[in-house]
Amino acid sequence: MKEGPDISHLAALIGDPARANMLTALMSGQALTARELAMEAGITPQTASSHLKKLQEGRLIALRQQGRHRYFALAGPEVSAVLESLMGLAGGMGQRRSRVGPKDASLRHARVCYNHLAGQRGVQMYDSLLRQDMLVLTPNGITVSPAGEAFVSALGVDLAGLRTARPLCRDCLDWSERRSHLGGALGRALLAQMEAKGWARRSKDSRAIVFTSEGKRQFDRAFPPQGLT
Amino acid sequence: MKEGPDISHLAALIGDPARANMLTALMSGQALTARELAMEAGITPQTASSHLKKLQEGRLIALRQQGRHRYFALAGPEVSAVLESLMGLAGGMGQRRSRVGPKDASLRHARVCYNHLAGQRGVQMYDSLLRQDMLVLTPNGITVSPAGEAFVSALGVDLAGLRTARPLCRDCLDWSERRSHLGGALGRALLAQMEAKGWARRSKDSRAIVFTSEGKRQFDRAFPPQGLT
């Protein structure tokens, strides 16, 4: 009895350490060259080439060629969601990981997930927006209230420009917090604004997002944690 | 750069066809013996034994021994969720599957997902409950309204008995519908009631759930599709 989609092939694609590392690196939402991905995975370019071919054929990544540079990115947020899902379960076995390094803490605190904010900060933001009724959960998805529209516009988000993007808001399950953070076009726009305002920046060699002192203050003011409303 | 939990090991566990088939078989929420799982995967008992050992060590399945029979079940709903997530992505590559058989249609229509109802029927039920404000989405999860409590009690669900179960309601992303259906203790109780009332039964050799004509009528009456409110 083989029922439903064939998950073994898909899982096997992710199940190679080199490929898993490359996919993880692409979760930041940025496109990386074949060479960069080879270095991420600690393998030669020729090995990376054959791996990337497999991921491409499996539709996990997409290619954009610029001259001799070949940029690969995740094929879409659905891929990122599956990877987060796997991380959530694998994280539950975290006791089995030989070393919980400082990087894990910074990832849990704030990290980029397909261009939007994840981790404790990501969940804090989402919760706050919901609590203040700026975002509203409906059976058809998440909508932005009029107050929410005014709020994010005041933060510098060009909502009209985002309207064409679907979905505007997407509920993205956070592997470290086991709760949702905000994905979708609005989630991406909000992170971009934080970067533009200098509240936070992306780490150079990690998916972690680092907030400045001022950025933390501004963030907490904009998205107050529970109990500070 | 190796960030976050190690997903490759977990994915590799799922990435073997035999193991994937066994995990899929366990998604019904029932426990199966080692022999039954061997037959599910089309391998010998000795091969199954070594596979099951790996899944056990990987904490994807849990063992309950009864004499010489060893019953294995999924370790929890988190595992089921990951499998559904993989199915969703793999299903998006459905064009690549060599044969879309009649079974896929029946699975899409109604199937069991870790003991609760999934597929079109599952999503219909969830949407209906939300639309009628019997379930309410809150930032802290899904709650049952007073009207919802009365409703499910009238259906025969012993809510008091479920109160100790956590979570009572859980939003479970449906791979075939790309929307959520209702998991958690209430989701399981509702499916059990449908079975008890004879509205529907589980297929013998599949995760598909088959509704009787009367069951369809009763189901649509209890959980009217959009437009029939």
Place this chain on the structure above:
DNA sequence: GCAATGCTTCGATACGGATCGAAGCATTTG
């Protein structure tokens, strides 16, 4: 135009892991 660089393809190698027959242990049944 040539050298440097990025990337893919080819071919060979080595390793890991799925597989099953045989054997052994535990439980159940008559």
Place this chain on the structure above:
DNA sequence: CAAATGCTTCGATCCGTATCGAAGCATTGC
């Protein structure tokens, strides 16, 4: 108690796949 049954372990085999050096092709920069 003996036979049947369920399951695990052992050992051998074979296949698939990741890997990298070498070679080739395409692009870029001087």
